[in-house]
Each structure stands twice: as structure tokens, then as C-alpha cells.
Amino acid sequence: MSSSDRGSTVSRRRLLGTGAKATVLGLALLGVAAAPPRGTGDLALVVERASGTVQIVDTTARQVVSRVAGLGDLSHATAVFSRDARHAFVFGRDGGLSKIDLLAGEVVARVVQAGNSIGGAISDDGTIVAVGNYAPGGVKLFATGSLAPLADIPALTAGGAMRSKVVGLVSAPGRRFVVALYDAGEIWLIDCADPAAPLVRKYPGIGRLPYDGNITSDGRFYIAGLFGEDGLALLDLWNPDAGVRRILDGYGRGEEPLPVYKMPHLAGWGRAGGLLLVPAVGRHEVLVIDTAQWREVKRIPVRGQPVFIVVRPDGRQAWVNFALPDSGTVQVIDMLTLAPMRDLQPGKAVLHMEFSPRGEQMWVSARDSGKVVVYDSRTFAILAELPSQSPSGIFMAARAHTMGR
Amino acid sequence: MSSSDRGSTVSRRRLLGTGAKATVLGLALLGVAAAPPRGTGDLALVVERASGTVQIVDTTARQVVSRVAGLGDLSHATAVFSRDARHAFVFGRDGGLSKIDLLAGEVVARVVQAGNSIGGAISDDGTIVAVGNYAPGGVKLFATGSLAPLADIPALTAGGAMRSKVVGLVSAPGRRFVVALYDAGEIWLIDCADPAAPLVRKYPGIGRLPYDGNITSDGRFYIAGLFGEDGLALLDLWNPDAGVRRILDGYGRGEEPLPVYKMPHLAGWGRAGGLLLVPAVGRHEVLVIDTAQWREVKRIPVRGQPVFIVVRPDGRQAWVNFALPDSGTVQVIDMLTLAPMRDLQPGKAVLHMEFSPRGEQMWVSARDSGKVVVYDSRTFAILAELPSQSPSGIFMAARAHTMGR
Numbered sequence: 001m002s003s004s005d006r007g008s009t010v011s012r013r014r015l016l017g018t019g020a021k022a023t024v025l026g027l028a029l030l031g032v033a034a035a036p037p038r039g040t041g042d043l044a045l046v047v048e049r050a051s052g053t054v055q056i057v058d059t060t061a062r063q064v065v066s067r068v069a070g071l072g073d074l075s076h077a078t079a080v081f082s083r084d085a086r087h088a089f090v091f092g093r094d095g096g097l098s099k100i101d102l103l104a105g106e107v108v109a110r111v112v113q114a115g116n117s118i119g120g121a122i123s124d125d126g127t128i129v130a131v132g133n134y135a136p137g138g139v140k141l142f143a144t145g146s147l148a149p150l151a152d153i154p155a156l157t158a159g160g161a162m163r164s165k166v167v168g169l170v171s172a173p174g175r176r177f178v179v180a181l182y183d184a185g186e187i188w189l190i191d192c193a194d195p196a197a198p199l200v201r202k203y204p205g206i207g208r209l210p211y212d213g214n215i216t217s218d219g220r221f222y223i224a225g226l227f228g229e230d231g232l233a234l235l236d237l238w239n240p241d242a243g244v245r246r247i248l249d250g251y252g253r254g255e256e257p258l259p260v261y262k263m264p265h266l267a268g269w270g271r272a273g274g275l276l277l278v279p280a281v282g283r284h285e286v287l288v289i290d291t292a293q294w295r296e297v298k299r300i301p302v303r304g305q306p307v308f309i310v311v312r313p314d315g316r317q318a319w320v321n322f323a324l325p326d327s328g329t330v331q332v333i334d335m336l337t338l339a340p341m342r343d344l345q346p347g348k349a350v351l352h353m354e355f356s357p358r359g360e361q362m363w364v365s366a367r368d369s370g371k372v373v374v375y376d377s378r379t380f381a382i383l384a385e386l387p388s389q390s391p392s393g394i395f396m397a398a399r400a401h402t403m404g405r
Numbered sequence: 406m407s408s409s410d411r412g413s414t415v416s417r418r419r420l421l422g423t424g425a426k427a428t429v430l431g432l433a434l435l436g437v438a439a440a441p442p443r444g445t446g447d448l449a450l451v452v453e454r455a456s457g458t459v460q461i462v463d464t465t466a467r468q469v470v471s472r473v474a475g476l477g478d479l480s481h482a483t484a485v486f487s488r489d490a491r492h493a494f495v496f497g498r499d500g501g502l503s504k505i506d507l508l509a510g511e512v513v514a515r516v517v518q519a520g521n522s523i524g525g526a527i528s529d530d531g532t533i534v535a536v537g538n539y540a541p542g543g544v545k546l547f548a549t550g551s552l553a554p555l556a557d558i559p560a561l562t563a564g565g566a567m568r569s570k571v572v573g574l575v576s577a578p579g580r581r582f583v584v585a586l587y588d589a590g591e592i593w594l595i596d597c598a599d600p601a602a603p604l605v606r607k608y609p610g611i612g613r614l615p616y617d618g619n620i621t622s623d624g625r626f627y628i629a630g631l632f633g634e635d636g637l638a639l640l641d642l643w644n645p646d647a648g649v650r651r652i653l654d655g656y657g658r659g660e661e662p663l664p665v666y667k668m669p670h671l672a673g674w675g676r677a678g679g680l681l682l683v684p685a686v687g688r689h690e691v692l693v694i695d696t697a698q699w700r701e702v703k704r705i706p707v708r709g710q711p712v713f714i715v716v717r718p719d720g721r722q723a724w725v726n727f728a729l730p731d732s733g734t735v736q737v738i739d740m741l742t743l744a745p746m747r748d749l750q751p752g753k754a755v756l757h758m759e760f761s762p763r764g765e766q767m768w769v770s771a772r773d774s775g776k777v778v779v780y781d782s783r784t785f786a787i788l789a790e791l792p793s794q795s796p797s798g799i800f801m802a803a804r805a806h807t808m809g810r
Contacts, residue, residue: 037508039445039491041805042531060488060531083465085490086444103442124763126447126465173719173764174783219719219764238721238741274679274697292679292697314578314624314808316643336643357806358529359578359624378579400446401762401803403719 035103040085043102043397044354046365046372047090049074050390054090056102059356059363059396062374062384066105072096072112078119078393081400082144083126088395089144091120097131099147102397109147113140121171121405124219128195130177132169139166139179139188141195150195157184158204168213168224170404172237180210180224180233187213187224187235187244203244206233216276219403221291223247227281234294247294251280251287275335277318279306286320288338298338302331308352311335312377313359321350321364330364332380342380346373351391357398365391440508445490448507448802449759451770451777452495454479455795459495461507464761464768464801467779467789471510477501477517483524483798486805487549488531493800494549496525502536504552507802514552518545526576526810529624533600535582537574544571544584544593546600555600562589563609573618573629575809577642585615585629585638592618592629592640592649608649611638621681624808626696628652632686639699652699656685656692680740682723684711691725693743703743707736713757716740717782718764726755726769735769737785747785751778756796762803770796 043065046055052074056065071077073094080089087108088100095114098107114133122129122144129142141150155164164184172178177190187206191199208228215222215237224233231249236242276289280299286306288298304326311318318333327349334341347366354363361383362375367390374384399405448470451460457479461470476482478499485494492513493505500519503512519538527534527549534552536545546555560569569589577583582595592608592615613633620627620642629638636654641647681694685704691711693703709731716723723738732754739746752771759768766788767780772795779789804810 035442037440037442037491039487039489039508041446041486041490041802042488081446082444083447084444085446086442103444124765173721175765220721316578316625358808360529360580397446398803398806401806403763 035105038103040102040397043085044363045079045088045090045100045102045393045395045397046386046388046391047074047077047079047393047395048389049077049367049392052092053389054079054088054100055386055388055391056100056105057372057386059361062386064386068100068105068107070107070110071098075392076118079395080120080122080129080405081395081397082122083400085397085400087144088397089120089122089129091117091131093117095133095135097129097142097147099144111142111147111149113142113149114138118165118167119169121169121177122400123171123175123177123192124173124403125175128175128192130169130171130190130192132166132179134165137163137165137181137183139169139177139190141192141198143195151192151198153190153198153200155179155181155184155188157181157186167210170213170215170222172215172222173219173403176237178213178215178222178235178237180206180213182210185210185228187222187233189235189237189240201240203235206244207231207246211281215404216291217403223276223278225278225281230281232278245294248287248289248296251296251299275338277309277311277333279309286318286333300333300338300340302333302340303329303343310353310355312355312362313357317341317377319353319355319362321353327351328366344375344380346375347371352393354394354396357396363394363396365394367391440510443508445507445802448490449768450484450493450495450505450507450800450802451791451793451796452479452482452484452798452800453794454482454772454797457497458794459484459493459505460791460793460796461505461510462777462791464766467791469791473505473510473512475512475515476503480797481523484800485525485527485534485810486800486802487527488805490802490805492549493802494525494527494534496522496536498522500538500540502534502547502552504549516547516552516554518547518554519543523570523572524574526574526582527805528576528580528582528597529578529808530580533580533597535574535576535595535597537571537584539570542568542570542586542588544574544582544595546597546603548600556597556603558593558595558603558605560584560586560589560593562586562591572615575618575620575627577620577627578624578808581642583618583620583627583640583642585611585618587615590615590633592627592638594640594642594645606645608640611649612636612651616686620809621696622808628681628683630683630686635686637683650699653692653694653701656701656704680743682714682716682738684714691723691738705738705743705745707738707745708734708748715758715760717760717767718762722746722782724758724760724767726758732756733771749780749785751780752776757798759799759801762801768799768801770799772796 042060053069072092090098099109116134120131137155139153164181169179187203189201207226210224211227213224222235230251286300290297304322330344332342346364347369349368362377372386447465458474477497495503504514521539525536542560544558569586573585594606596604612631615629616632618629627640635656691705695702709727735749737747751769752774754773767782769778777791
């Protein structure tokens with residue numbers, strides 16, 4: 001075991017204060033990794049965007065375990081997890097890709113692989129981490145073990161006239177990734193059977209300015225939200241020859257949209273009982289889509305412009321946060337009545353929400369209140385508040401086992 | 406760290422042979438827990454029914470990590486996992502409830518809590534393990550930490566005339582469990598808000614001899630299969646006041662059923678795109694149910710009497726194993742065409758099948774061939790064969806994060 005393990009132990013002791021066991025110090029003096037053995041299934045990572053650090057938290061004890069520094073610019077940072085749920089891969093806004101050991105509480109590998117990256121995903125077999133980059137626009141593949149580069153896929157459009165930003169990078173079954181090209185208006189399906197020579201199938205002309213994309217929890221349907229027009233683009237991975245089709249075309253029906261204060265996300269959408277909830281761009285509405293017919297069945301009026309819509313794993317509720325000036329509120333939608341049932345005020349500038357894998361807890365980051373708030377999702381009681389430095393994204397290690405991530 | 410940790414290290418070295426690192430021995434001599442740190446998300450447990458042992462396996466390396474002995478009668482044994490995916494709870498046929506530390510490879514707690522138990526589940530918040538017992542028939546609750554008893558719920562029918570075997574015990578959202586009473590023909594919904602004084606809501610008269618029950622992956626619908634008549638009993642937990650309704654009533658339509666060689670299971674059923682696949686009792690058929698209308702939409706002819714039907718996490722395939730004389734075959738059903746697409750012969754007496762959480766691997770136990778066979782679920786190539794002593798159930802630690810278990 002290495003000296004860096006000792007270092008992490010010290011920082012863990014500092015965080016835990018006097019609660020740390022005496023044996024920890026004793027073992028550290030022997031030069032032995034001192035972290036007691038533990039399972040990794042209930043760990044989570046909280047991005048502290050202002051300080052370029054992440055907190056590793058125990059969602060059972062609802063306590064901070066360690067803090068990891070040196071991760072660069074973490075505004076808008078996201079994370080995915082290795083197949084064994086031991087390591088997190090953090091995608092920074094500065095193009096940094098950092099591999100973090102959740103047990104040791106330290107960075108074990110880091111590459112600055114682009115000038116500006118937006119997120120990434122792990123292949124279903126756990127061997128490849130793919131990063132989507134704004135600048136230079138494209139997708140890069142790395143080995144999850146060493147972060148050795150595997151392939152570089154520039155997002156060049158036909159004729160090479162433009163290099164597009166990419167958004168909505170997800171993992172799909174069969175060692176594949178799907179991504180949308182913001183400037184080019186395309187969806188790309190990337191087959192990594194040979195990760196050194198990925199095969200790209202391109203779907204051009206899907207609509208103007210796809211701002212985000214996501215895949216249904218079964219890994220079948222990829223959907224890109226369009227910023228440049230009212231509508232969504234849908235690709236059925238079970239039938240990729242059928243091409244991309246437009247759904248919810250013109251959902252604004254010619255109404256003048258409101259100015260958009262914050263780009264919404266499809267990252268936290270929810271699918272429950274055949275219904276999919278997505279934010280209506282520039283509107284105080286949540287769109288409800290029937291995924292059997294891919295038609296709008298309802299629009300739910302909400303308090304502000306929705307940013308994230310996160311459905312509880314059992315599909316019984318959806319939690320929605322909002323752009324300014326409503327970023328201090330979270331609304332809970334009852335999925336049986338498809339109407340808001342509860343307003344919560346976790347703190348100032350709610351940036352992200354993450355359910356525990358079975359849904360009994362909801363973790364909410366309130367950036368400008370400097371805390372993460374943990375709710376009992378059934379009673380709405382606050383179970384814990386954890387101090388955090390400008391927290392943004394919250395990512396549970398159980399994401400390791402879900403498709404798309 | 407304890408001397409039992411040292412013991413487990415030795416057994417791990419024996420299993421791994423000369424590949425174990427020299428540092429392991431060095432640390433063991435210092436009296437320090439020597440197991441290198443590792444994530445627990447990719448571990449799995451294989452029940453070796455004849456020897457009363459379980460293998461702990463690494464599904465990434467596809468290797469055996471350790472073997473744990475002293476678990477009693479493991480015929481028909483099942484396992485669930487703690488919230489942190491560190492511990493497994495194994496339910497033995499002899500009523501033994503054993504808590505296993507997957508990292509140390511040892512039993513850390515064990516109670517013989519009944520004469521004959523059939524399985525169990527963990528509450529959504531990870532605090533309670535519930536066991537369903539045949540004899541004496543009922544449900545017992547234990548604290549997941551210490552296995553301290555919390556409550557005993559005898560399966561007494563109205564008037565106390567009968568104590569029923571219970572089957573199909575699952576966990577439901579909101580610290581609840583659901584179970585079916587085989588002899589009594591009832592479904593019970595058990596609310597454990599106060600685990601020392603659980604509240605039981607009873608649904609009598611659901612049909613004759615429910616042989617198993619399961620809950621949909623969203624935790625909303627509980628379904629019991631009936632052995633004494635052709636049909637299934639359905640409880641919607643979003644509307645428990647509506648009671649239990651019968652679905653697929655009389656699916657045999659008066660035909661004479663075949664003799665049943667092995668009780669089928671609902672434990673591995675699958676729900677894909679609104680379709681639910683269940684075995685037709687005593688028939689060479691898989692029933693396909695539309696979960697929007699709860700009607701039979703198709704019956705798929707298969708090679709034998711289905712035992713388990715396991716849908717791949719992406720819903721694209723279902724794998725089916727069979728009772729004698731077809732227990733050496735596994736059939737793969739294409740979920741787009743709802744027809745068998747492939748026959749596989751993993752070995753003699755295929756007892757169980759478990760997909761990796763993202764579905765890229767399928768693990769199959771072939772009891773009488775003494776091996777576990779790992780398939781690439783896309784190409785059907787055999788990735789590994791692991792020697793195992795009469796393997797039966799295979800349980801991935803990622804079950805910790807799924808509802809029902």
C-alpha cells in the first residue's frame with residue numbers, strides 16, 4: 001500500500017474529527033493502508049464546484065467520508081462509476097478526466113483531454129470511459145483501468161466544414177455510445193466492439209440545436225431535446241435502420257416562449273409506467289409523453305422553468321427544480337394524478353437532486369446555502385443536512401449498475 | 406482487525422494459489438487485515454447446495470474470490486444484500502439466516518430462526534431483513550446489523566385454524582413487505598414503520614395455492630401465481646384499497662395440464678416495454694401479459710416446462726430454463742418478435758440464471774456439470790466456466806439496489 005493511502009487517511013481523520021478509531025493512526029504509523037474495509041454500494045460523490053473538490057459521502061450513515069482536491073474546474077461537472085463501484089470518473093469543465101478511488105479518497109489517474117468537456121459514460125462491460133467534449137468538439141475513448149487513450153472521434157460534419165459541440169453522451173447496450181451534436185443537429189451511434197477503431201453511424205438533420213440527450217432506463221430509446229425548435233428527436237436502438245423521428249413537434253404551438261435562464265436537462269428525466277417527463281424549454285411546464293405512442297398526453301403547470309425532472313425509482317413521484325428566479329424551490333409531482341403535490345424549500349440555488357437507488361431518500365444540493373439536504377421521500381422529513389462548499393452534482397455509486405451512465 | 410480476517414486471508418490465498426501478492430502474507434504476519442481494498446459492486450454469490458457452502462465471485466475478473474462454509478442446508482437457498490453491498494443474507498432451507506461479509510469471506514452472524522425457510526428480502530431503507538418461513542409458517546423480521554430479532558408474524562388464518570406456509574416474500578417501497586400464503590390463499594401487506602409492531606393488511610380469498618409471488622421492478626404491482634387454478638392474483642400497491650384482482654383467469658381454458666415436475670418461479674420474471682413474462686404452470690408455454698390492460702397478449706411455445714424466465718435488463722431478450730427432462734437447455738426469447746431465437750446447452754441440470762446489472766453477461770449454473778457458465782449475452786460466446794460444487798442460485802451484489810429484494 002502506498003504513502004498516498006496514508007495521506008488520504010489523514011484527511012479522512014481531519015474530516016471525521018475525534019470519531020476516528022485509534023487503530024487508524026496505529027496502522028498508518030506502520031505504513032499500512034488504514035481505511036477499514038467497507039462496501040462501496042452506498043457511497044456517493046458530491047461535486048463542490050467552487051473549490052474544485054468532491055466530497056465522498058456515506059448515504060447510510062449520511063456523513064461525509066472524505067474530500068478529494070485537485071480536480072480543476074468543476075462547474076457543471078458530472079461523474080460515472082466503475083463496474084465494481086470503487087472508482088468514480090469525474091468530467092470537469094476544463095476537459096479534465098479524473099479517476100477517483102472512493103475507498104482511498106484520492107485521485108488515482110487524471111488526464112486533461114480537451115479544453116471543455118460536458119460529461120461522459122462507461123461502456124456496459126465496464127472497459128471504456130467515453131467523454132463528450134465541447135472544445136474541441138467530439139468524443140474521446142479511454143481505458144477505464146489506466147485512462148490510456150483508445151480513440152479520438154472528432155465531431156466533424158459532412159465535408160469537414162464544422163466541428164460541433166457534443167451533448168447528451170450516454171452508454172448503450174452492446175458496448176455502444178450515443179451522442180448528439182449541438183451545432184450540427186445530428187445524432188451519432190458509436191459502436192466500440194473494437195475500441196481502437198469505433199464505427200460511427202450518423203443521423204443528420206435531426207433538428208436545430210439539440211441541447212441534451214438521454215436514453216430510457218432500458219437502454220432502448222435515445223431522445224434529444226431541441227433548443228432551436230419545439231420538439232424532440234427519437235432514435236429506437238432496437239431498430240436503428242428506421243432512423244430518427246420527430247416527436248412532440250411544435251409543442252409550443254406558435255406561442256412566444258419565455259427567455260431561457262438556464263438550459264434544461266434531460267439527464268434526470270423520468271419514465272414511470274410508460275410515461276416520460278421532460279422539461280418544456282422556456283415554459284413553466286413539464287411535458288408528459290406516452291412512450292407507447294410517443295405523444296404528449298399532458299402538460300403539468302409548474303412553478304418555474306424546469307431544469308431537472310427526477311422520477312423516484314418506484315415511479316410514484318417526480319421532483320423538479322427550476323431556473324432563476326425559482327431556484328430555491330423543489331416541486332414534487334404526484335405521478336398518479338400528474339399534478340404537483342408538494343413544494344419544498346431546501347435552500348438557495350438548488351442545482352441537483354439524486355434519489356437513493358431504492359428511492360427512500362432524496363439528496364438535494366443547495367449551492368448558495370452551502371449544504372446538501374437529505375429528505376425522507378415519503379414523509380418529506382429532513383433526515384440530515386451536510387455542509388458542503390457550493391455543492392452542485394450529486395452522484396450515487398449505484399449508478400455503476402444502471403444503463404446509460 | 407480480527408483473527409478471523411486472517412483466517413479468511415489464508416483461505417483466499419489457497420483459492421488464488423500463487424497469484425496472491427507477497428504483501429498479503431507480510432501484512433498477515435503483522436496481524437493486520439490483509440485483504441486488499443476493493444469495490445463490492447461487481448461481486449456475486451453462488452450457492453453450492455450440496456456442500457452447504459457459497460462461492461464469492463468477481464464478475465469482472467470472472468474468478469472465484471473465496472468460499473464460505475458452515476451455512477447448513479442450502480437446497481433452494483436464496484440471498485439478498487445489504488445497502489452497501491458488503492454483506493449477503495443467505496436464507497437456507499433449514500431455517501438458517503446467515504450474514505456473510507463478502508470482503509472477508511466469512512460468516513459474521515447466523516441464526517437458525519425456523520425449521521424451513523424459503524427466502525427473504527431487505528427493507529428499502531436497508532434496516533430490516535424479513536424471512537419467509539414454511540415451518541412454522543410465517544414471517545420473521547431481524548435487524549440487518551446484528552440479526553437481532555424484531556418481530557414474529559405467524560401466518561395464522563382467520564380464527565387461527567391454520568398456520569400457512571408463506572411464499573413470494575418481497576420488499577416494497579415505504580419499509581413494507583408483501584407475501585403470499587400458500588395454504589391459506591391470501592396476500593399480506595406488512596407495514597414495518599415500527600418494526601417491533603408491524604401492521605398487517607390481509608387480502609383473503611385470492612385463489613388456491615399461490616406458489617410464488619413477485620413485485621414489478623418499480624415496486625408497484627405484486628403478483629402471485631396460483632398453482633391450484635389457472636390464473637394470477639394482482640395487488641396494486643398504489644391503490645391497496647382496491648383489493649386483489651384476478652388476471653389471466655382460466656388461461657388453461659379447460660385443457661388438461663401436464664404433470665408438473667418442478668414448481669415454477671416468479672422470482673426471475675421479466676417486464677420489458679410493458680410486457681410481463683410468466684411461466685404457464687404445467688405447460689410448455691410462456692405467457693405474455695400486457696401490463697397496461699393486464700391481459701394475455703400471447704403465449705410462446707417453448708421447449709419444456711419453464712422454471713425461471715429472466716429478462717435481460719434492457720428488455721431485448723428473455724432467457725428460460727426448464728424442468729426435467731429439459732433441464733439441460735436454456736432458450737432465449739427475442740422480445741421484439743416474442744419467439745425463441747436460440748437454444749443453448751450450458752450443462753446438466755440448469756438451476757438458475759442471473760444477468761449482470763447492465764445485462765452484458767449472463768451467468769448460468771449447471772448443477773450436475775459442476776460449473777457456472779458465463780455467456781456474452783449478445784454473441785452467446787462462453788466467456789468463462791467456473792468450477793462449482795453443485796451450483797444452484799446465483800445472486801449479484803447489485804441486487805442491493807433493486808426493489809423487491
